[in-house]
Amino acid sequence: MAVVGRQRSVHYQRVDVVDTLQALEAWRSKVTGTLGFVPTMGALHEGHLSLVRRAGAECDQVAVSIFINPTQFGPAEDLDRYPRNVSADLALLHREGTALVFTPTAALVYPPGFSTWVSVEGLTERWEGASRPGHFRGVATVVLKLLDLVRPQRAYFGEKDYQQFRVVERMVRDLNVPTTIVSCPTVREPDGLAMSSRNVNLAPDDRRAATVLSRALRVAQAECATGERDAKALRLLVEKTIAGEPLARLDYVAVADPLTLEPLTVIDDRGAVCCVAAWVGGVRLIDNLLLTAPTDARPRS
Secondary structure (H helix, E strand, O other), X not given: OOOOOOOOOOOXXXXXXXXXXXXXXXXXXXXXXXXXXXXXXXXXXXXXXXXXXXXXXXXXXXXXXXXXXXXXXXXXXXXXXXXXXXXXXXXXXXXXXXXXXXXXXXXXXXXXXXXXXXXXXXXXXXXXXXXXXXXXXXXXXXXXXXXXXXXOOEEEEEHHHHHHHHHHHHHHHHOOOOXXXXXEOOOEOOOOOEOOHHHHHOOHHHHHHOOHHHHHHHHHHHXXXXXXXXXXXXXXXXXXXXXXXXXXXXXXXXXXXXXOOOEOOEOOOOOEEEEEEEEEOOEEEEEEEEXXXXXXXXXXX
């Protein structure tokens, strides 16, 4: 059983930073106890750090990877613009008592002639998968490689990337990977905006407009909580709210089964997840909230 609130050990005096497989294996061979792992693409913020703290509370040691994975970006996406600040990231991880940071290069992860990919069917066909073809193939492949190299007992993922979490969870289950996948709640700014590394690319007016995503989700959540079970009605409510913000351009709104991510007609007692993606200025943002209707509610006519 995990021990929540465990004090960090005295050996957390510095961060070991490794960027080769040999150095990683040498470090891993000396690890005793439970290892928690947080895979990231860097540009760390409080959302990432909440995962590191959760891992530190539940595990004996914590490892973090920083790797901007090129295979999960499409040709017209923001790979070149994705924020990078490794020195600041390392300072934050040092302060959190992280034991290891793995910073592989793309050439290490995808050596010449690399041609093996992981495809999780079903869960990846809608929503982010439809908007970003090939995205989840890149995500699943790099996560599997990292889990195989780091060999953690537990790996921590934020719920902001809800579909990604479910995809990784399914992959680990289907392939019998000996790692427990732990989901952690979305961390938000005081005005409700979900924390994201891409938020730094928002211009001031766009930053203010971006809160429409979380506001739209809260409207749907409140409506569902008062008895609305019609998924289409809730989806249209979110779309209408976002359409009221002239700086936002909607990609999709999903009201889906929280496990399978299949679209719903009626929200039953299991609830639903409402996921949204939209462009604000030149930045694409995603967010989600879980919706739960009262058990005695009926679809409204």
